[in-house]
Amino acid sequence: xxxxxxxxxxxxxxxxxxxxxxxxxxxxxxxxxxxxxxxxxxxxxxxxxxxxxxxxxxxxxxxxxxxxxxxxxxxxxxxxxxxxxxxxxxxxxxxxxxxxxxxxxxxxxxxxxxxxxxxxxxxxxxxxxxxxxxxxxxxxxxxxxxxxxxxxxxxxxxxxxxxxxxxxxxxxxxxxxxxxxxxxxxxxxxxxxxxxxxxxxxxxxxxxxxxxxxxxxxxxxxxxxxxxxxxxxxxxxxxxxxxxxxxxxxxxxxxxxxxxxxxxxxxxxxxxxxxxxxxxxxxxxxxxxxxxxxxxxxxxxxxxxxxxxxxxxxxxxxxxxxxxxxxxxxxxxxxxxxxxxxxxxxxxxxxxxxxxxxxxxxxxxxxxxxxxxxxxxxxxxxxxxxxxxxxxxxxxxxxxxxxx
Amino acid sequence: xxxxxxxxxxxxxxxxxxxxxxxxxxxxxxxxxxxxxxxxxxxxxxxxxxxxxxxxxxxxxxxxxxxxxxxxxxxxxxxxxxxxxxxxxxxxxxxxxxxxxxxxxxxxxxxxxxxxxxxxxxxxxxxxxxxxxxxxxxxxxxxxxxxxxxxxxxxxxxxxxxxxxxxxxxxxxxxxxxxxxx
Numbered sequence: 001x002x003x004x005x006x007x008x009x010x011x012x013x014x015x016x017x018x019x020x021x022x023x024x025x026x027x028x029x030x031x032x033x034x035x036x037x038x039x040x041x042x043x044x045x046x047x048x049x050x051x052x053x054x055x056x057x058x059x060x061x062x063x064x065x066x067x068x069x070x071x072x073x074x075x076x077x078x079x080x081x082x083x084x085x086x087x088x089x090x091x092x093x094x095x096x097x098x099x100x101x102x103x104x105x106x107x108x109x110x111x112x113x114x115x116x117x118x119x120x121x122x123x124x125x126x127x128x129x130x131x132x133x134x135x136x137x138x139x140x141x142x143x144x145x146x147x148x149x150x151x152x153x154x155x156x157x158x159x160x161x162x163x164x165x166x167x168x169x170x171x172x173x174x175x176x177x178x179x180x181x182x183x184x185x186x187x188x189x190x191x192x193x194x195x196x197x198x199x200x201x202x203x204x205x206x207x208x209x210x211x212x213x214x215x216x217x218x219x220x221x222x223x224x225x226x227x228x229x230x231x232x233x234x235x236x237x238x239x240x241x242x243x244x245x246x247x248x249x250x251x252x253x254x255x256x257x258x259x260x261x262x263x264x265x266x267x268x269x270x271x272x273x274x275x276x277x278x279x280x281x282x283x284x285x286x287x288x289x290x291x292x293x294x295x296x297x298x299x300x301x302x303x304x305x306x307x308x309x310x311x312x313x314x315x316x317x318x319x320x321x322x323x324x325x326x327x328x329x330x331x332x333x334x335x336x337x338x339x340x341x342x343x344x345x346x347x348x349x350x351x352x353x354x355x356x357x358x359x360x361x362x363x364x365x366x367x368x369x370x371x372x373x374x375x376x377x378x379x380x381x382x383x384x385x386x387x388x389x390x391x392x393x394x395x396x397x398x399x400x401x402x403x404x
Numbered sequence: 405x406x407x408x409x410x411x412x413x414x415x416x417x418x419x420x421x422x423x424x425x426x427x428x429x430x431x432x433x434x435x436x437x438x439x440x441x442x443x444x445x446x447x448x449x450x451x452x453x454x455x456x457x458x459x460x461x462x463x464x465x466x467x468x469x470x471x472x473x474x475x476x477x478x479x480x481x482x483x484x485x486x487x488x489x490x491x492x493x494x495x496x497x498x499x500x501x502x503x504x505x506x507x508x509x510x511x512x513x514x515x516x517x518x519x520x521x522x523x524x525x526x527x528x529x530x531x532x533x534x535x536x537x538x539x540x541x542x543x544x545x546x547x548x549x550x551x552x553x554x555x556x557x558x559x560x561x562x563x564x565x566x567x568x569x570x571x572x573x574x575x576x577x578x579x580x581x582x583x584x585x586x
Contacts, residue, residue: 012430014430183439184465283463284463284465287464369466371467
């Protein structure tokens with residue numbers, strides 16, 4: 001099934017992406033919110049603060065803190081006590097949380113935290129790329145990427161569903177590209193309270209911190225048990241694969257909007273050149289594909305929606321007939337000098353019969369705009385690879401040679 | 405799909421204008437998208453904002469390079485910014501200035517239209533805030549959006565007297581442009 005959405009224009013209004021996300025958080029009925037403002041996530045937490053001040057989020061506490069480290073630490077306690085918890089951050093704020101991210105996933109706390117993906121310092125850059133969340137790949141958080149602001153808002157409700165499922169109990173990081181999605185105004189449906197109540201049951205944790213019934217979370221595991229904790233966390237990630245699909249399918253049943261589960265495919269079935277990408281570039285790529293398809297060119301798109309857990313089987317199935325696979329990354333793994341998604345795609349095709357060449361393009365670093373012409377240029381190079389093989393496996397795009 | 409680029413200076417409300425235009429176009433039954441050119445906003449520095457208007461949901465998310473329409477809030481920008489950059493030959497550049505189009509030296513095949521939005525704003529609103537006023541002129545110049553929809557969007561955003569005054573100024577700018585049209 002590919003993405004579908006009922007266009008209920010009468011329900012839509014023009015709002016900012018951040019507002020739609022904040023509204024989605026509100027109707028998910030959180031009990032504790034804690035966040036530290038950082039551009040470009042700020043609008044989300046400002047809107048939530050306004051909702052709190054206006055008394056629009058019942059049974060909820062907003063904890064002001066002095067840093068991102070404290071914001072997430074506050075939620076560790078709150079979540080362990082049985083509260084539905086939310087935060088939002090980006091870039092250096094997310095990197096400051098690094099240590100706590102492991103604690104959250106290790107304690108199996110279903111915290112949901114939107115990341116407005118932004119480049120990392122130095123040099124200081126407040127604009128969009130995905131280096132921040134990609135760099136938290138191995139912290140044990142489920143990491144999903146939205147292609148437009150409506151999906152980013154809807155993903156908040158889906159994230160709570162996935163996170164709090166007793167077969168999963170892992171934190172979720174729904175990601176949205178900074179500015180491109182967080183600061184765009186467009187017609188959207190604000191999640192309806194009654195439908196969210198139908199979709200998202202109250203959080204009922206199996207174990208909570210309670211002085212009357214003392215327990216310990218994340219205390220100590222010596223070599224005789226630590227492996228098993230890690231094993232169970234990995235198993236929960238495996239289980240999350242089907243829960244991500246389930247959360248997307250049931251969201252579609254209740255709200256009439258579907259963006260793919262683990263992945264989504266666009267004009268992909270007979271495609272010779274398949275572009276693999278995540279986040280807000282998806283829409284631009286779809287526009288480029290429509291133009292090429294009208295000229296009879298077989299180009300398609302595989303959108304990776306869930307970066308963690310990584311949908312190995314779904315990706316293999318989607319790419320089995322591709323002749324050239326093109327991976328777009330708004331990040332770089334320094335030293336390997338390719339994007340993380342490119343590495344993952346290559347890894348999951350190994351040990352299979354798929355032998356199509358995989359080429360990687362690093363795009364949009366620090367907010368460098370990616371116009372359709374850049375995508376067309378990349379597809380030109382994919383055509384060359386189809387006819388004459390790979391010359392460069394991974395490369396930067398739109399480098400300004402005059403500055404080097 | 406039509407693409408609009410708004411040039412202004414930080415503090416002149418370019419982003420708000422782009423947003424209000426998107427609200428108005430959607431109220432007219434079309435789809436729209438508005439976003440700033442994500443700069444480090446400083447009062448007085450040249451800034452840009454963009455709006456797209458189309459009959460289908462808009463997926464394209466890059467900046468606007470070949471606009472159909474350009475709105476210039478401050479004529480002093482003509483000396484520092486290539487406001488005509490990339491505009492389609494059949495496009496329209498709408499500039500806030502007291503001068504008529506033939507007095508402006510712009511290297512473009514696009515049509516240039518001018519309106520003294522600052523005067524309209526001072527006369528009616530009492531302050532030189534031109535972003536909403538120019539949207540009224542834009543409605544007249546392009547026909548892409550109804551002036552009533554702009555007025556409603558502005559009144560909703562700025563309730564009470566401020567919105568009413570703005571709506572009056574929007575209507576005035578619309579009329580000025582309609583009279584100037586051949």
